[in-house]
Amino acid sequence: MYKDPKRMVEDISALGLRHVGYGIPTDLFGPFVTACVQVIRSLTEDDKAEEAFRWSLSLISRILTRVINEGSTIVMKAINTNSAKGLRKAVGCAPRGKRALWMLNIQVGTQSISPLLWAIETGSLEAAKAIIQDLLTIRADRDRYYYGMDIMFERHADIIKRLCADAPALLPALLDGLVWRSRTTENGLRRVNCYIKHLLVDADGEFNKAIEWITDNQDAKVVCHPLLTIVTDMVWSKVAFRTFLVLKVWFLFTLVIFVMSQSILNHLSAVEAINSGGASGAASGAASGTASGVASGAASQRRLGGAGVDGADVNSFEVRVGIFMCRCFIYLCSLGQWLLFHVRSSLRDYRRREFAKVGYMTIPAYLVNWQDVASLCLTCILLCMVGLEPIIHCMSEADSEHIFTEHCDEGERLLFVYSMMSTGAMLIYFLLLTDLSVFSTRVSAFALVCSKVLSEVALFLFGLLFFVLAFACAVSSLEQDDPDFAGIPLSALQLFKMTLGMFSGSHYDMLMDYPALMVAIFIYVITTIIFLLNLLIAQLNCAYQECYQDMLGFARLNRGKVVTETMPSVPRKRWNRFVAQLRLDERVEFGEGDIGLAGGIQVFEPASMNVTTVDMIRRFGGSTSQAAQWPEEDAAGDDDEDRFDRIEKLIEKAMKRVTGGTKGGKKKQAGDSSAGQDSSDRVGASGGDGSGDHDGDDSES
Structure with a gap:
């Protein structure tokens, strides 16, 4: 406090603003200071120390009291009660020019607090939703439009990140507020203004991270919002697609070269050798009465290193040169590219201290992505292939006629x-080639559903392995001499063949000689083929039904992920040209001659897609002064909370009427009965007095 009073006062003010959010009453500061001073008085007899402590603590108390009194606005009080109705009443008192600031900034000295952010952090989601809806409501007087989108994103550029982390349920409300739909239609189409500026471009003109934040949130329903769909598809088709295609074309080219070097060129000459060998084998087979000559003739000539025509041990010179050049390209270009990528990524994560925990292992954060793990495995395998390359090991032994051959003593040893x-x-x-499914959301959705149900297949294989091992051990303990079930390994192999339908019928016939073995095999077949396979079908069906509902959402998440990964490679010139073509700084009209707000684009959708019967713009007449409040809206009390309040009041009034009517009816009934009794008594008395006269009359009659 004495050495650096300015910084200390700022820190105390920040603490006071936190107390504003907590709703702490200022009346407690005085007793708190007194209690602290009394504790110090009991610990020391130094009057100066006690007085200094009292003075400093009193000063802090006064600063906190001032900050809390200045910061305790009616908006913060409504947030503390988490009341959307109270918040609407609070901001209804604000001037129309400062209405948004009341919900976004409370300034006390050099410190400030955001009511919106505080509502999100403290879990006051009703109040936070009311703030977002109020900010993103378009209001208009006769002079101008009022829309809080720009000021909200300027105050909180990472508002989408905050919502994804703390309040994902508010994301649809924010996204809905960025879309305006016309009440009228034109030729069966409806105008739709999508205000995508702050989802697309950040304050520095770069690609905004909003799509990345939403993709990382992994919400398959939110990502299908029309606004996010428009933004993602637009960036993908006009900016990221070309860069992604260039990267994948290079990958496809390396794959073709790899296939040429490993699966095509080394078998070119072998085809002719197989044909010639097959013909001679067929002739010898015809002479011997069997067809084994064809198989043996073909198999003896088919080798990975290739077999030349007319019994040559190696391929032709041209084929060997082609194989060598293709493999050099793979080792230098493909392997070199992957090595450079993984070294850079590892060093980047190490410098940023970004690591991920997988079990007991700590790995760089980039390896969380399965594609990066697969590419790392590919890099390791290619490194091993370089070390085991038969052509390199045969260099020292090859002469001028057999250069680039794979057939030498060392090469033959390493060939397998x-x-x-x-x-x-x-x-x-080929596994890494599945990234190309992003070109079509339908294909991407199919690939993602396949990946989602793989866990069910893994569970089936685990169960099958358990039963195979159990029955293999069981049948190996039987007293039987069937050669197919001689020991656990051979028994397990035959059981796997039974499950896959590869066990021949003649081998089933051999089981008739071993009744106990046949019973065990019968139980195994029922358990695996009838029970496990049908259970797998049921599991796959249930898993597919669960994934099918969000299938398109998963495809959208995959496309968003590819877009965010590709955008760093997009040239800055192309990005600037794309942003300039959108003309986000120009105002978008709401109708013919009604020039609206900037920051969006206009699209048309079928009139029946999203029926809009009420104008989404709140228009008011009267004064156009920015210091004036907005008039109270007619439909301000038509929300669910007010409806329930009115219903509750009506029920209470009805209950009071019923209760009051019942009590009144009882009292009236009691009064009527007493009155009737009195009247009957009076009638009876009068009847007793005149009874003789009546009798006389009757007798006379």
Whole structure:
């Protein structure tokens, strides 16, 4: 307080603003200061220290009291009660020119607090929703339009990120507020103004991270909002598609080269050798009465390294050169590119301290994406292929006639392991090719649904493995000498064949000689083929039904992810040209001659898609002064809360009437009965007095 009073006062003011949000009464500061001073008095006898402590604490108390009194606006009080109705009444007192500021900024000295952000952080979602809807309501007088979109995003540029993290339920309200639909239609079409400026461009003119935040939120329903669909498709088709296509064309080219080097060129000469060998084998087979000559002739010539024509051990020179050049391209360009990518990504995450925890392992954050993990595996396999390359190992032994050959003692030893690595790399190449499904949302949705139901297939395989192992151990313990079930490994293989329908009928006939084994196999078939396979079908059906509802949303999430990953590679010139073509700084009209607000684009949709019967713009007459309040709206009390209040009051009035009427009826009935009794008594008395006269009359008659 003494050394740096300015900074200390700012910190105390910030603390006071926090107390504004908590709704702390200022009457408690005085007793709190007194209690603290009494505690210090009991700990020391130094009057100067006690007085200094009293003075500093009193000063802090006065600062906090002032800040709380100045910051406790009616808007903050409505937020503390989480009342949308109270908040609308509070902002109804604001001048129309400062109405948005009342909900976005409370300034006390050099410190400020945002009522909107405070409502989101404290969970006052009803008040926060009312603030967002009020800010994004278009109002108009005879001079100008009032719309709080720009000031809201200027005050909170990361409002979408905050909503995704703390209040995802408010995202639809915010997105709906950025769309205006005309009440009238033209030729079966309706005007729609989409205010996408702050979803597309940030304050620096760069691509906004709003799409990235919404995609990371992984909400398949929100991402299908019409506004997000328009923004994502627009950026994808006009900006990101070309860059993504260039990257994938390069990947496709490397894949074609890899397929040429590993699966096509090394078998070109072998085709002719197989044909010639097959013909000779067929002739020898015809002489011996069997067809084994064809198979043996073909199999003896088919090799990974290739077999030349007329019994040559190696491919022709041209084929060997082609294979060598293709593999050099893969090792230098494809492997080099992947190495550079993973080294850069790892160093970037290390410098930023961005790591992810997977079990007990800590990995760079970029490896959370399965495509990056697959590319890392591909990089490792390609590195192993370089070390195992038979052509390199045969360089020292090859002469001028057999240059670039794969057939030498060292090459033959490594050829099978190299082929296994090549097979794995080929599968990963095609797995990474699934990114091309983003070109079509329909294909992308199908691919994503397939990935969602893979867990059910994994559970089925786990259950099948359990039953195979159990029955393999069981049948191996039986006293039987069936060669198909001689031991656990062979038994497990035969059981797998049964499940997959690869167990031949003749082998089933052999089970007739082993009744106990046949019973065990019968139980296994019922358990796996009848029970497990049908259970898998039921699980896949349920999983598909669950994923089908959000299938389009998952496809949209995938496209949004690809867009955000591709945008850093888009040239700045293309991006600036795209933004300039949108003309976001020009005002968009609401109708013929009605020039509206800037920051959006206008599209047309079928009139029956979103029926709008009420004008979405609140128009008011009267004074156009910005210091004047907005007139009270006619439909201000037509919300659900007010309707329930009116219904409750009507029920209370009806109950009072019923209760009052019942009590009044009882009292009236009691009064009537007593009056009737009195009258009857009077009648009876009068009848007793004149009874002789009546009798005389009767007798006379």
